[in-house]
Amino acid sequence: MALSREEISARYGAALFGYCQDTNSLDNVYxxxxxxxxxxxDNPRLSEVLSSPVYSIEEKKQLLKNISADFSQEVQQFLELxxxxxxxxxxxxxxDQFNMRYNKLNNIAFGKVISAVKLDDDQLQKLGQAYAKKYNLKELKLTNQVNPSIIGGVILEVEDYIIDGSVKTKLKKIRAQLVENI
Incomplete structure (x- = not known):
């Protein structure tokens, strides 16, 4: 039975990560x-050539050797594998699988900030630092998505957590309380 792309990437990513932990080369390999x-x-043709049965294994190995000459021994051996x-x-x-394990080990998370207007890099960084400090993360890397319908405030989505501080949601809550009290 053939393995799926997800199973292959998970196995190889885990194996490379474990090997790099053993050789104390995680940061460099990352x-x-x-x-x-x-x-x-950026160069999809490269992957096509190295995966193609048209080229001989010797031609592929020479191309790979030229490409990976500046990389560490660990990465060169992994690419040959x-x-x-x-x-x-x-x-x-x-x-991606390697990165997931690396980020988890180093307490790094990724998230998205939804705001009514575009936030600048300084605002994203301050928001990320505040969240990281509150949730004991080393670092939180945020991207910004603009959605004018939230009126104001922000919605922060980090992994499985959502913190909704939007004006739209606050207005809905106030309206629900008013309707409830009538």
Whole structure:
């Protein structure tokens, strides 16, 4: 039975993460994987060539050697492993799985702020720092989504948590109380 893309990425991501923990190379490999993922996503042809049966394994290994020359030994060996097992097309998903484990270990979370107007980077950073401090996170990285229908305030979504401080929601609560008291 063939493994799904999710199962493959979860297994390889976990294996790479465990190996890097054992070799004390987590931070270095994390940085290199971000560069690698970006390069693969910006150049989809690269993944196609390294996954294609048209090219010989020797040609693929030479191309991979040229690409990964500046990377650590851990990343080079991992890329060779992916090539040998025909898993190179799953690399971005594997990096995502690695990142998930890395962020959890380092107490880093990601979230979204929904606001009526666009927030600048300083506002996002201050909001992220306040939430991170309150919930014992090392860091919270936020993105901003604009939704004028919330009127004012913000809605903060971090993983499974939602903090709704929007004016729209507060007005709904006031209206419900008024209707209830009539």
């Amino acid at each position: 940085g290199e994987l971000q560069v690698l993922k970006s390069a693969v996503l 992916l090539l040998d097992y025909g898993r190179f097309a799953v690399l971005p998903d594997i990096v």
